[in-house]
Amino acid sequence: xxxxxxxxxxxxxxxxxxxxxxxxxxxxxxxxxxxxxxxxxxxxxxxxxxxxxxxxxxxxxxxxxxxxxxxxxxxxxxxxxxxxxxxxxxxxxxxxxxxxxxxxxxxxxxxxxxxxxxxxxxxxxxxxxxxxxxxxxxxxxxxxxxxxxxxxxxxxxxxxxxxxxxxxxxxxxxxxxxxxxxxxxxxxxxxxxxxxxxxxxxxxxxxxxxxxxxxxxxxxxxxxxxxxxxxxxxxxxxxxxxxxxxxxxxxxxxxxxxxxxxxxxxxxxxxxxxxxxxxxxxxxxxxxxxxxxxxxxxxxxxxxxxxxxxxxxxxxxxxxxx
Amino acid sequence: xxxxxxxxxxxxxxxxxxxxxxxxxxxxxxxxxxxxxxxxxxxxxxxxxxxxxxxxxxxxxxxxxxxxxxxxxxxxxxxxxxxxxxxxxxxxxxxxxxxxxxxxxxxxxxxxxxxxxxxxxxxxxxxxxxxxxxxxxxxxxxxxxxxxxxxxxxxxxxxxxxxxxxxxxxxxxxxxxxxxxxxxxxxxxxxxxxxxxxxxxxxxxxxxxxxxxxxxxxxxxxxxxxxxxxxxxxxxxxxxxxxxxxxxxxxxxxxxxxxxx
Amino acid sequence: xxxxxxxxxxxxxxxxxxxxxxxxxxxxxxxxxxxxxxxxxxxxxxxxxxxxxxxxxxxxxxxxxxxxxxxxxxxxxxxxxxxxxxxxxxxxxxxxxxxxxxxxxxxxxxxxxxxxxxxxxxxxxxxxxxxxxxxxxxxxxxxxxxxxxxxxxxxxxxxxxxxxxxxxxxxxxxxxxxxxxxxxxxxxxxxxxxxxxxxxxxxxxxxxxxxxxxxxxxxxxxxxxxxxxxxxxxxxxxxxxxxxxxxxxxxxxxxxx
Numbered sequence: 001x002x003x004x005x006x007x008x009x010x011x012x013x014x015x016x017x018x019x020x021x022x023x024x025x026x027x028x029x030x031x032x033x034x035x036x037x038x039x040x041x042x043x044x045x046x047x048x049x050x051x052x053x054x055x056x057x058x059x060x061x062x063x064x065x066x067x068x069x070x071x072x073x074x075x076x077x078x079x080x081x082x083x084x085x086x087x088x089x090x091x092x093x094x095x096x097x098x099x100x101x102x103x104x105x106x107x108x109x110x111x112x113x114x115x116x117x118x119x120x121x122x123x124x125x126x127x128x129x130x131x132x133x134x135x136x137x138x139x140x141x142x143x144x145x146x147x148x149x150x151x152x153x154x155x156x157x158x159x160x161x162x163x164x165x166x167x168x169x170x171x172x173x174x175x176x177x178x179x180x181x182x183x184x185x186x187x188x189x190x191x192x193x194x195x196x197x198x199x200x201x202x203x204x205x206x207x208x209x210x211x212x213x214x215x216x217x218x219x220x221x222x223x224x225x226x227x228x229x230x231x232x233x234x235x236x237x238x239x240x241x242x243x244x245x246x247x248x249x250x251x252x253x254x255x256x257x258x259x260x261x262x263x264x265x266x267x268x269x270x271x272x273x274x275x276x277x278x279x280x281x282x283x284x285x286x287x288x289x290x291x292x293x294x295x296x297x298x299x300x301x302x303x304x305x306x307x308x309x310x311x312x313x314x315x316x317x318x319x320x321x322x
Numbered sequence: 323x324x325x326x327x328x329x330x331x332x333x334x335x336x337x338x339x340x341x342x343x344x345x346x347x348x349x350x351x352x353x354x355x356x357x358x359x360x361x362x363x364x365x366x367x368x369x370x371x372x373x374x375x376x377x378x379x380x381x382x383x384x385x386x387x388x389x390x391x392x393x394x395x396x397x398x399x400x401x402x403x404x405x406x407x408x409x410x411x412x413x414x415x416x417x418x419x420x421x422x423x424x425x426x427x428x429x430x431x432x433x434x435x436x437x438x439x440x441x442x443x444x445x446x447x448x449x450x451x452x453x454x455x456x457x458x459x460x461x462x463x464x465x466x467x468x469x470x471x472x473x474x475x476x477x478x479x480x481x482x483x484x485x486x487x488x489x490x491x492x493x494x495x496x497x498x499x500x501x502x503x504x505x506x507x508x509x510x511x512x513x514x515x516x517x518x519x520x521x522x523x524x525x526x527x528x529x530x531x532x533x534x535x536x537x538x539x540x541x542x543x544x545x546x547x548x549x550x551x552x553x554x555x556x557x558x559x560x561x562x563x564x565x566x567x568x569x570x571x572x573x574x575x576x577x578x579x580x581x582x583x
Numbered sequence: 584x585x586x587x588x589x590x591x592x593x594x595x596x597x598x599x600x601x602x603x604x605x606x607x608x609x610x611x612x613x614x615x616x617x618x619x620x621x622x623x624x625x626x627x628x629x630x631x632x633x634x635x636x637x638x639x640x641x642x643x644x645x646x647x648x649x650x651x652x653x654x655x656x657x658x659x660x661x662x663x664x665x666x667x668x669x670x671x672x673x674x675x676x677x678x679x680x681x682x683x684x685x686x687x688x689x690x691x692x693x694x695x696x697x698x699x700x701x702x703x704x705x706x707x708x709x710x711x712x713x714x715x716x717x718x719x720x721x722x723x724x725x726x727x728x729x730x731x732x733x734x735x736x737x738x739x740x741x742x743x744x745x746x747x748x749x750x751x752x753x754x755x756x757x758x759x760x761x762x763x764x765x766x767x768x769x770x771x772x773x774x775x776x777x778x779x780x781x782x783x784x785x786x787x788x789x790x791x792x793x794x795x796x797x798x799x800x801x802x803x804x805x806x807x808x809x810x811x812x813x814x815x816x817x818x819x820x821x822x823x824x825x826x827x828x829x830x831x832x833x834x835x836x837x838x839x840x
Contacts, residue, residue, distance in 0.1 A: 013835055058835075061674050065832040087676040097667025100596075102603040107596055114592045115675040115682065117585065143603075159671075347748035351755030359758040366768045367622060371639070373629035488605040495610070498617030507621050512628035 001075060002036035003167055003198045004043070004060065009033050009069035010222075011055050029055040031222035032069065037200060037215075042193045044213035045202040046315060052222040053202040054093075057169050060200070061091045073167060087116075090165030094175030096152045101145040105136055105155050108144060109162065116163035130158040133188065150181035157188065168192065170201045174208060186212055206312045218318045225318045233314045240265070240284035245292060246275045246302030254278075257295045263288045275302055337399055337429040353433075357387035357441035358448070364507050365449055374509070376449040381537055382506035384441035385530045388434035388469040389476075389500055393493040395430045396476030397483040400567075404484055423480075423567060424560070427473045434469035435462075453537055460536045467549055468529025471556025472500075475525050477563030484570055505530055525559065528552040589677065590685045597689035607655055611693045612700055615647030619701045622767065623709045634798070640711045641797050642766040644701035645725075645790050648694030648732050649760050655690045656736035657753025660744045669744075673828060680741065680824045684817070687736035691729045698725065716799030724796045727806050728789030734813040735785055738820045744827055745836050765790050785812040 011030040030052040037043040045053045058064040060071055062082035070077065076084040100108050109127045118126060131137045134154035144152065153173065160168060170189065174182040182205075189212060193199055203209055209216055210230045217227035226233060247254075258278065259267050263286025268279040282288055289306060343349060361383045368374040400423065403409040412422070439462070446453050453461070479496055483489040501507070503517055504526040510518055521527045532548035542549070601607040622643045626636055660683070663669040672682050705711040715721045739756070743749035762768065763777050764787040770778055781787045792805035830836070 058670075063670055063674055063832060064835055065829075083676050086674055091671070091674055093667075095667075098671055099666070100600060100668065101666070102600045103596060107599065111593065111596050112671070112675070114589050115672070115677050117589075117676065120588065343751075345748055347746065348751040351751040355755045356758070359755070359762060363758050363762045363768075364621075366762065366772065367625065370768050370772065371626050371629045371631060371635075373625050491605045491610045495613060498614065501617055502620050502624070508624040508628055512624065 003039045003074055004037040005072045007034050007070045009071055010067045012067045029222055033224050035217050039198055040196055042199045042212055042214050044209040044216040045219055046209045046216050047219035051219045053219060054171055057171050061089055061169055062086055088166050090160035090168045092156050092160035092170050092173055094172040096149055099144045104141050104143055106140040112159050113162050118163055130161055134158045150177045153177050167198045172202055206315055210311045230311055234311055240282045241306055241308055243280040243282060243289055244305045245278040248275050248300040254295055258292055261288055261291050334429055353437045354440055358444055361445040377451045380445045380449055380451050381533050382530050384438050384445055385468050385533055386506045387441050388438040389472045389497055391430055391433040392472040392476040393479055393496055396480040397489040397493050399426045400480035431469050431473050435466050438465045457537050460542045464529055464533045464536055467552050468526055471525035471552050474556040474559030478559055481563050481566035500526055525555050593685035594689050597686050598692055601689055601693055611651040612697045615650045615697045619643040636711050640705040641794055644698040646761050646766050647697030647701055648691050649786055650757055651694035652690045652732050652736035653757045654754045656687045656740040657743045658750040659686055660740055680821045683740055684737045687740055688733035690736055691733035695729050715797045717796045720796035720802045724792035724802050727809050731785030731789045731809045731813045734816040738816045741820045741824045760786055785809050
């Protein structure tokens with residue numbers, strides 16, 4: 001049985017403005033999504049801002065009721081059995097909110113340990129274990145208002161793990177932290193998954209999803225537009241490798257000639273300062289670099305690179321922004 | 323001309339942008355219910371303790387409540403720039419400082435006057451305190467002058483608000499000091515002499531005294547000294563407030579603390 | 584047992600947060616003192632002495648417990664919402680009302696500090712002889728009043744969780760309770776229609792018990808009434824909380840954005 005099971009989930013928000021003449025407006029944030037996550041899996045929800053990622057997570061951790069559809073976590077329906085779900089899941093979000101600034105890091109953890117009914121005898125060791133894990137040992141007695149963004153984020157993670165959740169929801173955890181911090185965060189998440197925690201992660205950082213996730217669902221406009229392993233996505237979307245040719249002064253007709261070559265799917269010209277760059281999308285297996293070069297005649301050619309499609313190429317194509 | 327525009331339009335805009343109380347859910351409890359309950363409370367305490375009269379507490383507390391917008395709106399409209407991070411932008415502008423800051427006072431004075439007027443009328447009806455028709459116009463003038471002078475103190479508080487993080491605490495403390503010292507609920511002659519000397523230099527003290535006399539039928543001529551002193555104190559506090567703002571600005575440029583003040 | 588532990592730990596941590604805030608910690612002490620000072624000066628001007636003065640001092644000191652609770656209770660959940668912790672509290676498996684009661688209890692506790700400060704202020708600055716006839720009953724009555732007022736604050740906090748401007752409503756409730764609950768003004772002086780309202784407010788009975796203890800009269804009936812009302816508030820608060828949280832999950836009003 002899947003650990004997270006989502007079926008045809010939708011969520012509509014109504015917002016109204018004005019005191020007397022209320023203008024009600026309906027926004028469909030999530031429009032019928034379905035997916036499931038297996039035990040021990042690291043599942044990514046990837047999408048631009050406003051795609052419905054956070055709304056989906058909030059329905060799963062019982063903060064929002066779905067408008068229609070069903071969702072269960074560890075076999076418990078999120079509408080019918082919210083307390084059973086809450087007991088077993090952890091929730092961590094990015095940014096610097098969600099902590100008591102006037103309390104020390106240690107007191108913040110004590111408070112939430114109490115809220116999550118961590119047995120009193122275990123609390124001390126568990127808290128120290130977690131402080132060690134997120135690298136805050138030695139700073140735990142300082143007030144959170146003096147913490148850096150990265151420290152706050154790490155404290156958040158420790159907080160989310162206090163009760164050893166079977167499922168961890170990470171909502172854009174790396175937002176606003178520096179690259180070193182982000183890398184440490186990814187290592188922590190990997191370690192958790194190795195120890196058997198199921199993780200659902202949302203992010204809009206492509207490399208993060210590529211690096212971490214076993215499976216990804218790309219979500220845009222409240223719908224899942226594609227899902228699979230990162231490699232699946234890259235293959236499914238992009239036709240094949242991309243040849244980038246830097247040219248100084250593309251002559252008329254060159255684009256058409258390249259376009260006409262066998263094995264070429266599409267050609268795009270990008271201006272990059274003095275040079276133009278031909279982005280040639282190629283069919284898998286076709287070898288066209290030589291043919292392209294011969295089309296360019298006397299034009300001065302700079303760098304030529306052939307690269308595999310990135311998850312970013314796939315993502316951009318999927319969510320439909322140029 | 324442009325200074326006039328900054329004074330009128332800039333002042334009103336910043337008042338609306340930074341004084342976050344302009345919703346009925348805050349206006350009604352804070353500006354109407356608050357003063358009326360306080361008038362009733364002290365009138366009843368006075369009856370129980372056998373001190374003062376309903377009219378005494380009505381006028382004292384109604385005029386005192388003009389200080390709520392004076393103190394809070396002024397702190398919010400200037401101290402609020404710091405919270406929003408717009409203070410450096412404001413100070414980088416070439417606008418003259420005096421119309422810039424004083425423009426913020428005009429809507430506040432009108433607001434304070436309105437609060438006192440409503441409290442006086444409703445309080446008088448509830449406690450059945452007769453206010454002679456002939457006294458209403460002079461009473462309005464006295465309340466307007468008291469509000470002006472209290473706004474001067476508000477400007478000083480606002481300047482301090484650039485340095486103190488907890489502006490709400492500061493404004494509340496100033497309100498508490500006015501309530502004890504300015505003859506609001508305790509007649510000035512019942513205060514220890516040192517408190518009386520402090521009171522003489524506070525806004526509202528002279529205004530409240532004048533308002534009580536006017537309400538009892540005195541003419542404007544007979545209270546002119548109190549009225550002039552009240553207005554003079556207002557001008558003095560405005561001067562102090564502007565000087566503090568100018569000093570903080572210079573200091574911030576010299577020590578590069580503009581972002582942190 | 585674990586519930587008791589939860590309430591105690593949460594109460595203690597909330598007390599820590601409050602004592603580090605200028606608004607709750609400093610103003611919570613100063614604000615009641617401003618009013619108490621005014622009242623002491625008024626009584627001094629009237630030439631009151633003896634039991635009338637003591638009764639006023641006790642009444643003025645208890646005002647602070649409600650004062651610290653009313654404004655903060657209606658404000659605190661907005662603050663939790665703004666700092667993003669409200670969602671975390673709701674997402675925790677512990678029932679939400681159980682988390683909020685210790686929060687408002689900590690406010691009433693700050694109020695109890697201010698009560699002691701006011702009594703000392705009256706004793707040493709105004710020379711009011713604080714002669715308590717039955718100290719044990721006095722302390723017990725104060726504790727029960729703190730819990731009763733904490734519960735009233737709990738009801739206020741829970742009922743206003745969805746309203747961003749709730750602090751103004753809480754602040755506007757401060758003086759009416761002083762006015763009608765017999766802190767300084769005997770109930771008989773007030774219009775008849777006010778009395779039933781006063782009887783439904785726990786502070787009325789708590790205040791009455793504290794005054795009775797100071798004067799050496801029996802406190803039991805007053806205490807029982809105060810406790811019964813506190814339990815009733817808790818019960819109503821739980822129902823309101825269930826309704827509010829469901830509506831918040833439906834209408835997405837927990838997060839600020």
